[in-house]
Amino acid sequence: MSTTTPTNVKTTAPADSSSARPSAGRPRTRRRGENSLGGTLASHGILIVASLVALFPIAWLLFLSLGPDKDDYLHPGRIFGKMTLANYSHVLQETQFFDWLVSTLVVSLGTTVLGVLIAATTGYAVSRMRFPGYRKFMWVLLVTQMFPVAVLMVPMYEILSELRLIDSYLGLILVYCSTAVPYCAWLLKGYFDTIPFEIDEAGRVDGLSPFGTFARLILPLAKPGLAVAAFYSFITAFGEVAFASTFMLSDTKYTFAVGLQSFVSEHDAQRNLMAATAVLVAIPVSAFFYLVQRNLVTGLTAGGTKG
Amino acid sequence: MTVAIDRATGKRRGEPGGRPGRLTRLRQSYQRYWYAYAMITPVVVVLGVLVLYPLARGFYLTLTNANSLNSARTIGANHIEATYEFIGLDNYADILWGPTSYDRFWSHFIWTIAWTALCVTVTFTLGLCLALLLNQKLRGRTFYRLILVLPWAVPTFVTVFGWRFMLADGGVINSALEALHLPAPLWLEDTFWQRFAAIMVNTWCGVPFMMVSLLGGLQSIDSTLYEAAEMDGASAWQRFRYVTLPGLRSVSSTVVLLGVIWTFNQFAVIFLLFGDTAPEAQILVTWAYYLGFGQQPRDFAQSAAYGILLLAILIVFTSVYRRWLNRDEQQLAI
Numbered sequence: 079m080s081t082t083t084p085t086n087v088k089t090t091a092p093a094d095s096s097s098a099r100p101s102a103g104r105p106r107t108r109r110r111g112e113n114s115l116g117g118t119l120a121s122h123g124i125l126i127v128a129s130l131v132a133l134f135p136i137a138w139l140l141f142l143s144l145g146p147d148k149d150d151y152l153h154p155g156r157i158f159g160k161m162t163l164a165n166y167s168h169v170l171q172e173t174q175f176f177d178w179l180v181s182t183l184v185v186s187l188g189t190t191v192l193g194v195l196i197a198a199t200t201g202y203a204v205s206r207m208r209f210p211g212y213r214k215f216m217w218v219l220l221v222t223q224m225f226p227v228a229v230l231m232v233p234m235y236e237i238l239s240e241l242r243l244i245d246s247y248l249g250l251i252l253v254y255c256s257t258a259v260p261y262c263a264w265l266l267k268g269y270f271d272t273i274p275f276e277i278d279e280a281g282r283v284d285g286l287s288p289f290g291t292f293a294r295l296i297l298p299l300a301k302p303g304l305a306v307a308a309f310y311s312f313i314t315a316f317g318e319v320a321f322a323s324t325f326m327l328s329d330t331k332y333t334f335a336v337g338l339q340s341f342v343s344e345h346d347a348q349r350n351l352m353a354a355t356a357v358l359v360a361i362p363v364s365a366f367f368y369l370v371q372r373n374l375v376t377g378l379t380a381g382g383t384k385g
Numbered sequence: 386m387t388v389a390i391d392r393a394t395g396k397r398r399g400e401p402g403g404r405p406g407r408l409t410r411l412r413q414s415y416q417r418y419w420y421a422y423a424m425i426t427p428v429v430v431v432l433g434v435l436v437l438y439p440l441a442r443g444f445y446l447t448l449t450n451a452n453s454l455n456s457a458r459t460i461g462a463n464h465i466e467a468t469y470e471f472i473g474l475d476n477y478a479d480i481l482w483g484p485t486s487y488d489r490f491w492s493h494f495i496w497t498i499a500w501t502a503l504c505v506t507v508t509f510t511l512g513l514c515l516a517l518l519l520n521q522k523l524r525g526r527t528f529y530r531l532i533l534v535l536p537w538a539v540p541t542f543v544t545v546f547g548w549r550f551m552l553a554d555g556g557v558i559n560s561a562l563e564a565l566h567l568p569a570p571l572w573l574e575d576t577f578w579q580r581f582a583a584i585m586v587n588t589w590c591g592v593p594f595m596m597v598s599l600l601g602g603l604q605s606i607d608s609t610l611y612e613a614a615e616m617d618g619a620s621a622w623q624r625f626r627y628v629t630l631p632g633l634r635s636v637s638s639t640v641v642l643l644g645v646i647w648t649f650n651q652f653a654v655i656f657l658l659f660g661d662t663a664p665e666a667q668i669l670v671t672w673a674y675y676l677g678f679g680q681q682p683r684d685f686a687q688s689a690a691y692g693i694l695l696l697a698i699l700i701v702f703t704s705v706y707r708r709w710l711n712r713d714e715q716q717l718a719i
Binding site: 118121122124125128129131132133135136138139142151152153154196197199200202203204207209210215218219220221222223224225226227228229230231232233234235236237239240252253255256259260263287288289292313316317318319320324334335338339349352353356359360363364367368371 | 418425429432440443456457458514515523529532536538539544546548550649652670678689691692695
């Protein structure tokens with residue numbers, strides 16, 4: 079992809095912004111893509127405010143998690159005197175944190191593996207082949223993306239309870255696959271679209287079947303795309319609330335999304351523990367997100383910009 | 386941009402040349418396409434079993450009076466058979482024009498539409514502004530970008546709890562407002578402010594996605610277009626209006642559609658922010674959940690009927706949206 083971005087063009091003259099302007103006393107000689115001093119300051123100002131807004135709720139959660147008392151969120155000033163990691167040790171030692179970790183991982187990874195495995199060939203087929211029924215099939219995939227939770231919830235509940243799969247990991251994985259599979263297929267189509275068609279043609283000329291082309295040439299090239307699809311289905315399953323809170327009944331099988339709610343009951347709200355758990359959950363996920371975020375963005379917009 | 390051309394030829398490749406007889410066509414089509422069908426089979430099977438079958442069954446439920454008292458259930462060792470009855474379209478009639486239909490359906494419907502429109506407009510506008518700012522040559526823009534993506538990186542169910550601490554009466558937001566001698570609204574109790582808070586939190590969660598996608602779109606606009614526009618003496622606003630916006634069309638039509646669908650179906654934000662405490666701030670999705678799973682007895686039939694209605698609304702919207710885009714010869718990328 080040789081996308082010459084406007085930014086690349088701008089950076090061809092990096093020295094201009096510092097040296098050219100003061101020496102050139104003439105007006106209107108500003109280079110393209112350069113801002114006036116006021117514009118730059120305004121940009122920085124807005125971006126700093128936006129960054130603070132983006133950062134604050136998370137930072138606040140982190141701060142509150144250090145306060146030992148469950149009502150500290152109402153008078154945060156008092157936390158400064160008595161910061162402690164007691165909440166964390168309590169959460170790790172005396173709650174079901176690790177049970178929740180296990181069930182979240184089982185459900186999310188199960189969904190991810192199944193979703194990507196099943197969707198991979200389909201993504202390839204809809205990217206490369208125009209078979210009769212293609213448009214209808216794409217339409218079905220799109221419609222499945224927009225199922226509100228309410229549509230499948232009641233019948234799924236009925237079916238799963240008949241199969242005795244309520245309160246089981248497999249049941250929840252199956253439910254999540256109903257969204258993860260079409261989702262992965264869409265995402266992978268977008269990624270396969272960015273792989274040049276010449277590669278397929280070369281493979282076919284050399285005598286590979288379509289399956290061979292897919293397995294030997296395209297799949298290895300599509301690893302980043304597969305990773306993106308995997309990551310997306312992982313975080314989708316990880317953060318799902320509605321099905322998880324309805325279908326998982328025993329507190330050792332809660333996922334984090336449900337477990338976190340269980341700190342707040344009608345009578346008692348252990349907000350300090352909740353904050354600590356939230357931080358423990360958020361930090362690894364966000365760290366992972368940052369590691370892959372560059373790929374995420376290309377994977378996501380590949381379908382959009384190149385469509 | 387080689388990709389776009391390839392896709393065009395790819396599209397042409399599959400089209401049959403002549404029009405031979407039906408049987409020949411069928412055989413040829415089988416020979417030509419069987420591997421395509423083989424490749425999509427896994428997904429078709431999964432969708433059939435996990436989506437279409439439940440959907441059909443859910444639709445049947447909407448034609449009954451099923452609730453948690455007359456459905457099949459197992460108590461201990463005893464299995465009780467289902468006793469619900471077929472009542473036709475009564476559920477839909479009751480929801481849409483029954484005696485209290487305004488309080489139960491239409492008020493939530495209006496709020497859901499307003500919620501979707503407001504959230505998507507605000508998120509898109511803010512995302513576009515930030516993307517434009519980040520697309521300039523600016524010191525530290527990678528750093529800004531990393532911070533601004535943060536709300537997207539943290540799972541929604543975590544951030545919503547963070548917001549709940551902040552919005553609580555006596556929480557940090559109200560303390561700050563009081564310190565500035567401004568009125569401190571009851572964010573989690575008063576209907577108007579509940580709605581305001583819900584939109585605020587959802588916007589906070591949604592802006593990074595918009596920003597990142599639009600930034601990707603901005604960077605793929607050919608820079609020679611800007612040079613040409615400038616040669617022609619276009620002002621900054623004209624360049625934005627006639628180069629940037631058209632260049633962003635395929636990305637923005639996709640993210641707006643996704644934004645509408647996601648916001649319309651947004652369950653986690655409202656459910657986790659309010660629980661059952663805010664009947665007036667529930668959008669249709671959370672309201673349907675409440676009917677089916679948040680009350681006793683659980684009204685499965687009505688909840689499923691809400692689900693079908695919601696799906697119908699979204700399908701109609703998407704069809705109209707696609708047609709509207711296609712009229713301008715702008716294919717929807719998704």
